[in-house]
Amino acid sequence: MKLPQFEDIVNAHERIKGYVHHTPVFTSSAINRLLGSELFFKCENFQKTGAFKFRGACNAVFSLTDEQAIHGVGTHSSGNHAAALAHAASIRGIESQIVMPSNSPEIKKKAVASYGGIITFCEPTLEARELTLQRIALQTGVEIIHPYNNFNVIAGQGSAAKELLEAFPDLELVLCPVGGGGLLSGTALSVKSLSAKCRVIAGEPSGADDAMRSFKAGYIIPSVHPKTIADGLLTSLGELNYAIICRHVDNIITVSEESIIEAMRMIWERMKIIIEPSAAVPVAVLLENKELFQNLRIGIILSGGNLDLKNLPF
Amino acid sequence: MKLPQFEDIVNAHERIKGYVHHTPVFTSSAINRLLGSELFFKCENFQKTGAFKFRGACNAVFSLTDEQAIHGVGTHSSGNHAAALAHAASIRGIESQIVMPSNSPEIKKKAVASYGGIITFCEPTLEARELTLQRIALQTGVEIIHPYNNFNVIAGQGSAAKELLEAFPDLELVLCPVGGGGLLSGTALSVKSLSAKCRVIAGEPSGADDAMRSFKAGYIIPSVHPKTIADGLLTSLGELNYAIICRHVDNIITVSEESIIEAMRMIWERMKIIIEPSAAVPVAVLLENKELFQNLRIGIILSGGNLDLKNLPF
Numbered sequence: 105m106k107l108p109q110f111e112d113i114v115n116a117h118e119r120i121k122g123y124v125h126h127t128p129v130f131t132s133s134a135i136n137r138l139l140g141s142e143l144f145f146k147c148e149n150f151q152k153t154g155a156f157k158f159r160g161a162c163n164a165v166f167s168l169t170d171e172q173a174i175h176g177v178g179t180h181s182s183g184n185h186a187a188a189l190a191h192a193a194s195i196r197g198i199e200s201q202i203v204m205p206s207n208s209p210e211i212k213k214k215a216v217a218s219y220g221g222i223i224t225f226c227e228p229t230l231e232a233r234e235l236t237l238q239r240i241a242l243q244t245g246v247e248i249i250h251p252y253n254n255f256n257v258i259a260g261q262g263s264a265a266k267e268l269l270e271a272f273p274d275l276e277l278v279l280c281p282v283g284g285g286g287l288l289s290g291t292a293l294s295v296k297s298l299s300a301k302c303r304v305i306a307g308e309p310s311g312a313d314d315a316m317r318s319f320k321a322g323y324i325i326p327s328v329h330p331k332t333i334a335d336g337l338l339t340s341l342g343e344l345n346y347a348i349i350c351r352h353v354d355n356i357i358t359v360s361e362e363s364i365i366e367a368m369r370m371i372w373e374r375m376k377i378i379i380e381p382s383a384a385v386p387v388a389v390l391l392e393n394k395e396l397f398q399n400l401r402i403g404i405i406l407s408g409g410n411l412d413l414k415n416l417p418f
Numbered sequence: 419m420k421l422p423q424f425e426d427i428v429n430a431h432e433r434i435k436g437y438v439h440h441t442p443v444f445t446s447s448a449i450n451r452l453l454g455s456e457l458f459f460k461c462e463n464f465q466k467t468g469a470f471k472f473r474g475a476c477n478a479v480f481s482l483t484d485e486q487a488i489h490g491v492g493t494h495s496s497g498n499h500a501a502a503l504a505h506a507a508s509i510r511g512i513e514s515q516i517v518m519p520s521n522s523p524e525i526k527k528k529a530v531a532s533y534g535g536i537i538t539f540c541e542p543t544l545e546a547r548e549l550t551l552q553r554i555a556l557q558t559g560v561e562i563i564h565p566y567n568n569f570n571v572i573a574g575q576g577s578a579a580k581e582l583l584e585a586f587p588d589l590e591l592v593l594c595p596v597g598g599g600g601l602l603s604g605t606a607l608s609v610k611s612l613s614a615k616c617r618v619i620a621g622e623p624s625g626a627d628d629a630m631r632s633f634k635a636g637y638i639i640p641s642v643h644p645k646t647i648a649d650g651l652l653t654s655l656g657e658l659n660y661a662i663i664c665r666h667v668d669n670i671i672t673v674s675e676e677s678i679i680e681a682m683r684m685i686w687e688r689m690k691i692i693i694e695p696s697a698a699v700p701v702a703v704l705l706e707n708k709e710l711f712q713n714l715r716i717g718i719i720l721s722g723g724n725l726d727l728k729n730l731p732f
Binding site: 128149150154369372373375376377378379409413414416418 | 442463464468683686687689690691692693723727728730732
């Protein structure tokens with residue numbers, strides 16, 4: 105199992121930088137006052153396709169040789185990876201085959217279609233998703249790009265934290281959410297390579313706490329019947345991701361649904377930016393543990409801003 | 419009646435620039451494609467207190483002599499000017515007396531209180547608001563700062579368009595909303611002084627179309643029973659504002675409530691930023707008149723981002 109190194113993130117960043125946004129870092133004096141620390145928000149909600157996922161998808165697509173790319177790429181996803189992969193493929197001028205569960209939100213289906221993804225619907229089970237994708241891959245010869253358990257995807261995701269640390273080298277802590285571990289593993293690789301003293305902590309919904317339990321147990325515990333509003337964080341950790349997380353992450357802290365919603369509302373109201381529930385999870389870590397994080401310079405990766413405006417939790 | 423000139427905007431900008439945010443200009447390739455023009459959004463929703471109003475309030479407060487300022491400032495407002503004035507006063511270290519109608523939204527009352535404004539509630543009529551403020555002014559000696567019909571407020575508001583034109587000197591059109599005319603008059607002064615060829619057009623809700631009718635009639639027609647979701651645009655034009663608007667504005671175009679909501683949703687969904695309905699009005703002008711605005715470089719002032727998340731129109 106070959107793990108990506110920081111050098112791979114540097115190469116990924118070079119490869120994708122003409123395609124991705126170098127997203128801005130926002131600050132809020134009001135939130136700093138409320139939480140007692142100095143916060144630097146890396147706004148991946150402003151990334152193309154509305155989430156950091158575009159970095160990894162882009163790196164995976166543009167890492168393919170022409171021969172590998174000729175039949176296009178494919179994945180199964182109900183979320184941000186699907187739109188990101190479809191968009192990256194369209195930029196390279198290749199096809200993307202996206203398997204989506206039939207109960208995916210309309211807004212996600214529309215997004216994938218608008219980027220030119222070829223959608224195949226299936227039953228909303230992991231088994232049906234994987235079988236459908238395998239069948240399509242056999243028929244079409246697409247390269248399958250896993251949403252997080254993929255060397256090039258991890259290297260691409262790490263470019264967000266790289267930009268953040270390059271702009272603010274004296275951060276003492278970087279927080280991000282953890283679902284499958286793509287963002288967290290890339291972030292940890294970047295942070296630990298660019299700063300000797302900066303800690304990396306992930307936030308996870310307590311209703312989907314498999315990453316925290318895996319981190320403590322020493323082996324991957326699959327996510328079973330997770331339940332959380334943070335719909336980007338329902339998946340189990342990948343093996344590549346887990347290996348990097350064990351090596352480089354300082355802690356994983358779980359938070360309640362109430363705190364996630366409160367954190368999300370705080371960001372919307374105070375910063376006037378739209379983040380999805382998953383992106384609010386690391387902010388919820390600060391809300392629930394104010395005393396642990398006083399007077400620190402903290403970077404937070406706001407992972408995305410895609411959600412259904414008709415179905416808000418406030 | 420002494421009207422502000424561009425020189426006054428230059429002086430205002432110098433005076434307030436240590437206190438206000440130099441707000442960013444956002445672009446969206448998706449919205450450009452949808453509307454067929456190249457748009458540059460001046461994000462005053464990210465301004466302190468969540469709206470451009472802080473520029474004018476700040477300039478008015480810091481233009482006072484120490485003698486004038488000693489008893490504080492006062493205004494009546496149910497909206498963004500109240501919070502802006504309270505915050506500007508607190509920065510200068512003087513009191514602010516804010517008269518608010520008793521039916522003001524909780525969120526606005528809280529905002530004013532959080533900035534240290536001293537609130538007096540009154541019946542929700544213009545008469546009660548003016549009488550209450552006059553009584554307080556007699557008792558306390560506060561300087562009354564009108565939300566828009568005020569020389570220094572207009573000069574402050576003009577600094578937003580000044581920043582926009584300085585960053586993008588080749589804009590062909592600048593759009594902003596019109597309510598009392600503070601933003602529009604300041605914007606028109608800046609634009610027409612900085613660019614010979616750039617037009618200025620205002621958007622106005624058709625349910626509150628007094629500015630458009632005044633513009634066409636040649637005299638101020640008061641706003642009577644206006645009805646629109648754009649709650650920042652309910653007021654009648656001020657005399658100073660009207661004189662400048664007649665001289666420098668190219669057109670005022672009205673839009674439907676449906677278009678305002680559609681424009682607001684488009685900005686939220688595509689740009690992941692929160693704007694209030696009033697800020698969506700100039701975008702609605704483009705939605706309703708696509709054929710008039712093709713292939714232009716257009717600046718849009720997104721005036722604010724304050725609204726009740728519990729009461730959204732989608």
